[in-house]
Amino acid sequence: MSARCGNQAQGVDSAMKMISTVDLRSLPVVAAAMLIGGAFDVASAQDDACADLYLVNGRFFSMAELPQSTDGVAQSDFDSVRISGNAIAEVGDDLVAPDCATSIDLDGRTVIPGLSDTHMHFIRATLRPGYDTRELELSRSIPEALDMIAAKSAAMAEAGVPTDQWITFIGGWDPIQWEENPVGSGPGGGPAYVYPTLEQLDAAAGDYPFYIHLRSTEDAYTNSRGVDRLKELAAMTEGEGDPQVDPATGFVADSTAAFRLLKRDSDPREQAIRVMRGFNSVGLTSVVDVGGSIRGMGAQYFNVFSDYETMKALYDADELTIRVRARVQGDLITPVEDYEALVHSIAARFGSEDDSMFKVIGLGEDLGDIQTNGYQNVVEMAISNGWQVGKHAGALADIDTYHNAAVAIGKVTRLILEHSSPDAAEFDRIRELGYEDVVGANLSSHAFYGRGAAGRACGTVPFRTIVEEAFNAGIGTGSTNAPPSNPRINIYAMVTGKDVKGFGLRAGGVTTLRAATAGGMGGMAAMGAGAGAALDPDAPITCPDERISRARAVQLYTKGSAWLAGSEDDYGTLEEGKLADLVVLSDDLFSPLVSDDEIQGIRSLMTIVNGEIVYVSEDASFSAVVDE
Numbered sequence: 001m002s003a004r005c006g007n008q009a010q011g012v013d014s015a016m017k018m019i020s021t022v023d024l025r026s027l028p029v030v031a032a033a034m035l036i037g038g039a040f041d042v043a044s045a046q047d048d049a050c051a052d053l054y055l056v057n058g059r060f061f062s063m064a065e066l067p068q069s070t071d072g073v074a075q076s077d078f079d080s081v082r083i084s085g086n087a088i089a090e091v092g093d094d095l096v097a098p099d100c101a102t103s104i105d106l107d108g109r110t111v112i113p114g115l116s117d118t119h120m121h122f123i124r125a126t127l128r129p130g131y132d133t134r135e136l137e138l139s140r141s142i143p144e145a146l147d148m149i150a151a152k153s154a155a156m157a158e159a160g161v162p163t164d165q166w167i168t169f170i171g172g173w174d175p176i177q178w179e180e181n182p183v184g185s186g187p188g189g190g191p192a193y194v195y196p197t198l199e200q201l202d203a204a205a206g207d208y209p210f211y212i213h214l215r216s217t218e219d220a221y222t223n224s225r226g227v228d229r230l231k232e233l234a235a236m237t238e239g240e241g242d243p244q245v246d247p248a249t250g251f252v253a254d255s256t257a258a259f260r261l262l263k264r265d266s267d268p269r270e271q272a273i274r275v276m277r278g279f280n281s282v283g284l285t286s287v288v289d290v291g292g293s294i295r296g297m298g299a300q301y302f303n304v305f306s307d308y309e310t311m312k313a314l315y316d317a318d319e320l321t322i323r324v325r326a327r328v329q330g331d332l333i334t335p336v337e338d339y340e341a342l343v344h345s346i347a348a349r350f351g352s353e354d355d356s357m358f359k360v361i362g363l364g365e366d367l368g369d370i371q372t373n374g375y376q377n378v379v380e381m382a383i384s385n386g387w388q389v390g391k392h393a394g395a396l397a398d399i400d401t402y403h404n405a406a407v408a409i410g411k412v413t414r415l416i417l418e419h420s421s422p423d424a425a426e427f428d429r430i431r432e433l434g435y436e437d438v439v440g441a442n443l444s445s446h447a448f449y450g451r452g453a454a455g456r457a458c459g460t461v462p463f464r465t466i467v468e469e470a471f472n473a474g475i476g477t478g479s480t481n482a483p484p485s486n487p488r489i490n491i492y493a494m495v496t497g498k499d500v501k502g503f504g505l506r507a508g509g510v511t512t513l514r515a516a517t518a519g520g521m522g523g524m525a526a527m528g529a530g531a532g533a534a535l536d537p538d539a540p541i542t543c544p545d546e547r548i549s550r551a552r553a554v555q556l557y558t559k560g561s562a563w564l565a566g567s568e569d570d571y572g573t574l575e576e577g578k579l580a581d582l583v584v585l586s587d588d589l590f591s592p593l594v595s596d597d598e599i600q601g602i603r604s605l606m607t608i609v610n611g612e613i614v615y616v617s618e619d620a621s622f623s624a625v626v627d628e
Contacts, residue, residue, distance in 0.1 A: 049100070050098065052097070052101050053102050053611070054096075054101060054104070055080065055081045055083070055104050055584075056097070056103055056104070057108060058109055059588070060077055060078050060080075060091065060111045061077060061111065061554075061574070062078075062091070062113070062573050062574040062575055063112060063558045063559050066551045073591070074551070074591065078092050079094065080093060081095070081574065083580040083608070083611050086580055087611065088574060088577065088578050088579075089576065090576060091576055104623070105622055106584055109585060109586075111585070112554055112582065112585065113573055113581060114284070114285025114581030114582055114607070115283045115554075115561075116284070116285065116475075116561035116565065117476060117557075117561070118416075118476040118561040118565055119390075119418055119442040119444070120287045120290065120477060120478070121289070121290060121291070121300075121479070121480060122287040122289040123302075123311050125275055126268075126310065127268055127271075127272070128275070128299065128480075129262040129266035130271065131152065131167050132275050132278055133148060133168065134278050134282075134486070136148055137172055137177075138486060138488075140178065140500075141179045141180065145178065146201075150204045150205075150206070152167050153167060153204065153206040154206075156208060161208075163207040163208055164209075164229070164265075165208065166210070166262060166265065166266065167205055168211045168212070168262070169212045170213040171214075171216070171299055171480040171481050172479045172483065172484050174482065175194070176500060177448055178194070181193050183454065186451060186452040187452045188451075188518035193219070195221055196212075196221065197249070198221075205223050209225040209226035211252075211258070213255055213259060216299045216300035217255055218255065219255070222258075223250055224247075226245075227250060229265070230245050230258055230261060233265055234261060237261060241256070241257030241260070256297055272310050273314070273321075277614070277615065279322055279485065280321050280604075280614045281604060281615050281617075282488065283583040283604040284322065284485070284487065285322065285583070286323035286561075287323070287324060288324075288326070288361070288476065288561075288564065289326045289327070290329065290418070291327070291329045292329060293329055302329075304329060311358070320358065324357065325361045325565040325567060327363055327388065327390045328343045328363055329363075329366040329368065330366060330373075331369075332368065332369055334373055336374070336378055339368055339373065339378070347359075356579055360387075361387065361388050361565065362387035362566075363378070363388070363390065364389060364390025365391065365392040367379075367389070376405050380405040386413055388414045389402060389413070389414070390418050391415065391416070391418060392418050394416070394420050395417070395422075396429055399417075399430065400429070403433055412438050413438075414439070414440065414566060416439075416440050416441070416442060416564055417440070417442065419444060419476075420442060420461075421460040422471065423465075427469050440472035440474070440564050441472070441473045441474075443461050443474070443475055444475070444477050444483055445459075445461070445489075446483065447490060447500055448483060449500070452518060454499050455502075456503065457511065457516040458511060458516065458541065459505035461506070462546050463506065463546045463547070463552075464545065464546045464547060467548055467556075472560065472563050473560050474556055475487075475490060475557045476561075488600045488601075490557075491553045491599055492596065494548055495550050495553055495599065497543075505543055506543060506544065506545065506546040507545055507547055508543060508544075510541065510543070511541050512541060550589055550590055558573065579610060580608055581608065582607075584607075585603070585605065586604070586605050586617070605617045605622075613626050
């Protein structure tokens with residue numbers, strides 16, 4: 001935070017002036033030393049005070065508890081915060097900064113803890129090539145998407161970015177989000193998806209090559225500059241395959257080959273920094289990274305032995321702007337001792353287990369070759385090391401396996417049910433075992449419901465039920481493979497119960513089994529149906545009401561997610577002693593004057609991670625500078 005400390009020399013000057021008024025020769029040696037030492041202690045304290053950052057005149061919601069309401073207005077907890085180093089040193093009303101310290105008047109803006117996504121393929125996302133255009137997650141029509149691409153191109157040109165650099169949008173989206181693709185489009189016999197044309201992409205991207213890639217190995221398109229560049233790269237690179245690009249449409253038949261070529265055409269360190277700053281701009285301050293696997297294809301590929309290196313270089317240079325808690329996947333590693341050694345080696349490369357910016361916390365979501373290694377053996381290995389266990393699609397049987405392993409080892413850690421939809425059976429078993437503080441669930445809003453299911457499939461994640469059961473849970477989107485990463489999209493979906501097509505997937509939408517399974521999402525629609533009704537493919541099925549309040553959604557994204565990361569003592573709420581991760585919002589998310597439809601338009605005006613200002617919006621009404 002050196003940018004805030006220009007006046008620290010005042011403290012030293014004052015100390016020296018104090019000493020200069022005393023004739024040190026008249027004092028015993030010990031007394032003179034004590035005077036000099038005491039003077040510099042004062043100077044040091046003054047220096048520390050000058051380095052503090054004060055945020056004043058804000059509406060701070062700590063989220064330790066749900067906000068109280070008076071006459072329909074959510075009451076904030078305090079209006080000022082003092083940040084010292086990387087931690088919240090003081091909270092209260094009307095805190096006054098010394099003249100030498102930096103004080104930012106927030107002009108009454110709402111402030112919440114930094115948002116935390118506890119199931120993100122974050123490191124894999126930072127390795128995706130090009131200038132990421134993650135803002136396209138919010139586009140709801142092709143013209144709107146093209147405008148965003150054009151804005152990115154203009155910004156890059158203004159910044160002097162060379163025109164051989166790619167604009168990309170890889171994963172975390174679905175063509176069903178665009179109004180040109182009605183409900184029923186895509187897989188399942190409906191109309192084919194509509195994508196931007198080559199001519200539209202040419203006009204939007206200008207002089208830059210553009211590449212858009214669906215999920216891991218699905219549809220991909222590029223513009224004319226991209227067609228030419230991919231041909232050049234294929235000619236220069238042996239063994240990566242031919243992307244088979246149609247020069248008339250920009251369609252990329254082999255998206256896996258194209259993705260590999262783009263990765264060779266990009267600087268992984270710089271793109272990782274850009275991706276982190278992009279996440280900061282939407283209020284994300286921490287993630288639980290769940291890695292990936294060499295079994296993943298295309299954009300889903302991840303090498304657990306080498307793909308942490310870019311993150312390691314940024315960590316060593318103190319350039320991380322996203323706080324990372326990592327669970328390591330098991331891939332194809334056998335025997336189990338080698339999996340254990342790998343996790344230890346990754347943890348050792350990133351410093352001590354108490355490090356605030358990167359810490360390995362466990363295994364998962366894929367526990368590897370459990371057929372060879374033995375599922376319970378892997379869990380026992382994790383528990384014996386004090387590590388969490390994250391289990392993909394975790395359910396009742398996984399709770400029992402974890403319990404058996406815990407009994408064998410003689411202690412517990414935490415079991416995280418990934419992509420989970422727990423019901424009464426899981427709740428009862430957790431209570432029976434006394435595991436209320438052992439088992440938690442990562443919840444995803446499924447706002448896009450791709451592969452043809454959006455607009456006609458009920459959601460299976462029981463947000464309201466989980467809250468009512470007081471079950472430990474947080475938000476883990478699974479981005480950026482299929483689901484979007486933007487918290488505003490996910491908060492909107494949790495609060496309204498609607499998917500991207502406006503269907504009440506958790507708010508009383510009516511569908512049928514035939515309609516819901518047409519897109520290959522079988523079973524999604526059955527939730528809420530009686531057994532007899534479910535047998536009739538045309539019987540109406542009403543989706544249950546699992547909506548939650550905005551405050552509950554934010555608390556899941558903050559306090560709840562911190563618990564899943566094993567970091568509830570470190571962050572997740574705005575309290576004295578916690579790490580200073582927070583977001584200043586453009587609008588009051590808790591105000592009834594902000595409609596549900598406006599939630600997705602709320603922006604971060606300033607994001608602070610580890611006490612450092614990592615993002616400031618151009619249209620913030622207050623003056624602040626990003627710490628470099």
